[in-house]
Amino acid sequence: MDVFLQAIVNGILLGGFYSLMGMGQNIIFGVMKIVNFCHGEMLMVGMYLTYLLYTYAGIDPYLALPLVAIIMFCLGAVIQHLLITPSLRTKSFTNLLFLTVGLGLLLSNGALVLFGSDYKSIRTSYSQHTIALGPVSIALPKLISFCVLIVVTIALFMFLKNSTTGKQIRAVSQNPVGAEVCSIKVKRIYILTYGLGIALAGIAGCLLTQFYSIFPTAGASFGFRALIVVVVGGLGSIPGAFFAGLLLGLLEQMSALFISPSYSDMIVFITFIVILVVRQLIIMRRK
Amino acid sequence: MDVKKTVGTYHRRLALLLGALLLVVALIPVFVKTPYIINIFVLVFYISTMSMVWNILGGMTGQNSLGLAAYMGIGAYAVCLAVTKLGWNPWMASILAMLVTGLIAGVIFFPCFILQGPYFTLVSIAFAESMRQFIINSEFFGRASGVGLPFGTDSLSQFRFTSKVPYFYVGLIMMIGVYAIMKTIDRTKIGFALKTIREDEDAASAIGINPTKYKVIAVVISAMVAGFVGFFYASYIRYVDPDLMVQAKSTEFVLPAVVGGAAYVEGPLVGGLIMIPLSEFLRANYARVLPGINMIMYAIVLLVVIRFRPSGILGWYMDSSFKKFIDEKILKKPSQDVLEQYEMMRFENKKKEGA
Numbered sequence: 322m323d324v325f326l327q328a329i330v331n332g333i334l335l336g337g338f339y340s341l342m343g344m345g346q347n348i349i350f351g352v353m354k355i356v357n358f359c360h361g362e363m364l365m366v367g368m369y370l371t372y373l374l375y376t377y378a379g380i381d382p383y384l385a386l387p388l389v390a391i392i393m394f395c396l397g398a399v400i401q402h403l404l405i406t407p408s409l410r411t412k413s414f415t416n417l418l419f420l421t422v423g424l425g426l427l428l429s430n431g432a433l434v435l436f437g438s439d440y441k442s443i444r445t446s447y448s449q450h451t452i453a454l455g456p457v458s459i460a461l462p463k464l465i466s467f468c469v470l471i472v473v474t475i476a477l478f479m480f481l482k483n484s485t486t487g488k489q490i491r492a493v494s495q496n497p498v499g500a501e502v503c504s505i506k507v508k509r510i511y512i513l514t515y516g517l518g519i520a521l522a523g524i525a526g527c528l529l530t531q532f533y534s535i536f537p538t539a540g541a542s543f544g545f546r547a548l549i550v551v552v553v554g555g556l557g558s559i560p561g562a563f564f565a566g567l568l569l570g571l572l573e574q575m576s577a578l579f580i581s582p583s584y585s586d587m588i589v590f591i592t593f594i595v596i597l598v599v600r601q602l603i604i605m606r607r608k
Numbered sequence: 609m610d611v612k613k614t615v616g617t618y619h620r621r622l623a624l625l626l627g628a629l630l631l632v633v634a635l636i637p638v639f640v641k642t643p644y645i646i647n648i649f650v651l652v653f654y655i656s657t658m659s660m661v662w663n664i665l666g667g668m669t670g671q672n673s674l675g676l677a678a679y680m681g682i683g684a685y686a687v688c689l690a691v692t693k694l695g696w697n698p699w700m701a702s703i704l705a706m707l708v709t710g711l712i713a714g715v716i717f718f719p720c721f722i723l724q725g726p727y728f729t730l731v732s733i734a735f736a737e738s739m740r741q742f743i744i745n746s747e748f749f750g751r752a753s754g755v756g757l758p759f760g761t762d763s764l765s766q767f768r769f770t771s772k773v774p775y776f777y778v779g780l781i782m783m784i785g786v787y788a789i790m791k792t793i794d795r796t797k798i799g800f801a802l803k804t805i806r807e808d809e810d811a812a813s814a815i816g817i818n819p820t821k822y823k824v825i826a827v828v829i830s831a832m833v834a835g836f837v838g839f840f841y842a843s844y845i846r847y848v849d850p851d852l853m854v855q856a857k858s859t860e861f862v863l864p865a866v867v868g869g870a871a872y873v874e875g876p877l878v879g880g881l882i883m884i885p886l887s888e889f890l891r892a893n894y895a896r897v898l899p900g901i902n903m904i905m906y907a908i909v910l911l912v913v914i915r916f917r918p919s920g921i922l923g924w925y926m927d928s929s930f931k932k933f934i935d936e937k938i939l940k941k942p943s944q945d946v947l948e949q950y951e952m953m954r955f956e957n958k959k960k961e962g963a
Contacts (some may be wrong), residue, residue, distance in 0.1 A: 423911045431900075598722070
């Protein structure tokens with residue numbers, strides 16, 4: 322029973338990261354209809370950024386969080402403005418897809434060149450602390466990350482729902498042409514959105530440094546999980562992405578516990594396929 | 609002017625030009641003896657072939673599949689297992705490989721055909737990765753160590769040679785064969801149906817084209833050809849392991865098509881001819897000094913092409929004055945009106961014969 326509870330807790334804590342990645346991916350996909358294939362690599366960039374700030378400026382990762390978020394936002398904005406928006410004109414999904422794929426390649430190999438393939442890590446004084454909640458022990462950094470996740474989710478949700486910019490973003494995601502007609506500057510919204518999505522990935526990376534190794538391909542599995550979360554949670558739905566991420570984390574831990582750790586990946590993917598197909602069937606039935 | 613004569617001259621000159629190019633390529637092993645360069649050409653051949661296979665799904669039908677490496681891997685595994693465990697002849701095993709991949713694509717992947725656009729891409733990734741995980745976990749498939757083909761004396765019937773040169777020629781023939789298949793598809797009703805589906809699936813079903821049927825055909829054909837390429841790969845490398853089916857490999861097969869121009873059947877060929885030697889050159893010369901810098905340059909080339917020449921290198925060529933020069937001076941290509949007149953004449957003749 323204890324093992325079971327521990328697996329549930331671990332699943333939720335891990336799932337929090339999937340949620341965070343999923344929300345970033347969701348915003349980008351929802352507004353620009355492009356699959357951001359370099360989201361995982363952006364997480365990795367966030368990790369390295371945190372590492373640099375910690376090693377050379379002595380800034381604690383949690384304190385560095387806002388700084389990392391801002392830097393990643395600027396990075397995303399620049400990429401969007403220089404590379405993505407001009408290519409949106411071609412309306413070719415393949416092109417945009419491979420633009421982000423190329424970016425991902427550039428980023429992960431850039432990290433390889435700059436930092437080498439050694440695994441790096443950040444260990445602060447409280448990295449190893451665990452808190453015991455009954456039979457379950459939770460690593461302190463993971464708990465803090467989860468709390469940050471909750472705060473970020475609520476903030477994001479309120480932003481999108483209530484603020485003017487948030488409403489503009491939602492308008493553009495529903496109908497870019499109509500939004501332009503209502504004098505919403507669509508190009509600026511694109512920049513904002515992409516920057517926001519990347520900033521979220523950066524936040525996830527920053528939080529992850531406490532208990533995950535930093536290496537150039539660290540983001541790959543998270544990147545794909547982000548896509549799964551987006552699709553399962555529903556396009557454009559922040560709460561959906563939140564819960565889908567948690568469920569995904571749970572599914573992974575549960576299948577690792579009950580079936581086998583090496584099969585857990587496969588089970589996740591097959592479940593994903595089944596959900597996609599079933600949902601499409603339901604949509605088609607409704608028509 | 610005599611339409612038939614002018615168009616005939618053009619056709620003759622085009623055939624001569626292509627024949628000369630083919631001859632140059634075919635004679636490369638005679639003049640270049642370094643196995644390293646021959647290996648680069650073999651890579652070009654089979655990666656370009658896989659790229660053409662992707663193109664029928666991605667460029668022609670608009671369904672971006674990022675899971676093609678899995679089909680190639682399955683074909684390779686099928687061949688290796690059939691040869692080692694059942695004692696089959698590799699050429700016979702290639703037919704088995706094509707059947708297996710075709711079945712998997714047509715039957716197991718079948719429910720996924722109703723998905724469109726980005727969902728199809730995601731499913732193809734998930735599907736490929738599931739198959740790879742299945743193989744890694746399965747004792748029968750050798751888990752992560754893979755399966756090897758037996759070594760031995762050179763033999764055509766066992767498709768086993770110590771020198772790379774026979775693989776060069778078989779690879780070249782394979783590439784040309786697949787090109788012929790793709791070009792035929794492009795010109796006939798199937799190609800027309802696929803392109804219509806790419807443009808607008810609902811409109812296609814409105815004019816009587818069943819999108820699901822043609823998507824299935826496209827995926828099954830691409831899976832079967834990928835299986836055959838897997839057979840070639842297995843016979844060349846004499847070894848197959850799950851790393852062959854990893855996501856990055858699938859992406860590797862798509863890049864030549866995107867860079868060369870996904871709208872053209874020749875696009876992957878051009879893209880492959882440029883990207884693969886470039887990648888190998890970068891890797892050989894720079895990766896030792898600074899690991900990863902070759903991929904950075906590769907990624908930069910990709911980004912530059914997509915950002916500034918989205919229609920690919922062939923798309924750029926089609927619009928360029930270089931093409932005009934070649935068309936007018938070397939090929940003596942007649943104007944569009946004359947070509948259309950020629951087509952009309954052929955059509956009339958066919959009608960007369962039919963009647």
